[in-house]
Amino acid sequence: MAYDDGNIFAKILRGEAPAFKVFEDDYSLAFMDVMPQVPGHTLVIPKDPTEDIFHANPVILGQTMATVQKVGEAVKKAFDVPGIMIAQLNGQAAGQTVFHLHFHLLPRSQGIELQMHAREMADFGELETHAARIKAAMA
Ligand code: AMP
Numbered sequence: 001m002a003y004d005d006g007n008i009f010a011k012i013l014r015g016e017a018p019a020f021k022v023f024e025d026d027y028s029l030a031f032m033d034v035m036p037q038v039p040g041h042t043l044v045i046p047k048d049p050t051e052d053i054f055h056a057n058p059v060i061l062g063q064t065m066a067t068v069q070k071v072g073e074a075v076k077k078a079f080d081v082p083g084i085m086i087a088q089l090n091g092q093a094a095g096q097t098v099f100h101l102h103f104h105l106l107p108r109s110q111g112i113e114l115q116m117h118a119r120e121m122a123d124f125g126e127l128e129t130h131a132a133r134i135k136a137a138m139a
Contacts, residue, residue: 009100020131027063030071037114040079040107050101052090078137083108
């Protein structure tokens with residue numbers, strides 16, 4: 001399957017769709033998932049048009065992972081959780097719904113279950129507050 005630049009993350013990268021951004025550098029962007037599985041659910045994407053991990057340039061993948069590490073640490077601090085789950089889906093059969101490579105950062109605590117994947121839209125005011133908390137944790 002060829003990369004389709006009509007996907008929602010490509011639109012966010014072009015500024016054609018809104019996002020609650022938490023971090024950006026030359027290679028990658030991090031923003032809040034609008035249908036979070038847990039409060040603080042954050043996504044990290046490369047700026048390069050890449051549909052999944054198998055199509056990624058290894059150098060760009062490395063740059064993106066540096067952002068995953070940096071933002072993951074900030075999410076852990078901002079949400080004061082003992083664990084961060086990092087998830088990444090490749091292909092429809094694996095549950096991928098947006099075909100631009102992305103990493104899910106999910107704050108985890110014992111006894112707090114994850115909500116269903118990509119089901120319920122969050123309150124935008126809350127997402128804005130969460131993004132601000134993560135940005136502050138990186139400062
Ligand atoms: P996946 O199923 O791994 O492809 O995950 C796609 C993720 O993107 C899901 O968790 C969705 O909730 C999330 N998502 C879809 N549209 C948007 C959007 N406009 N802004 C932020 N996150 C989104």
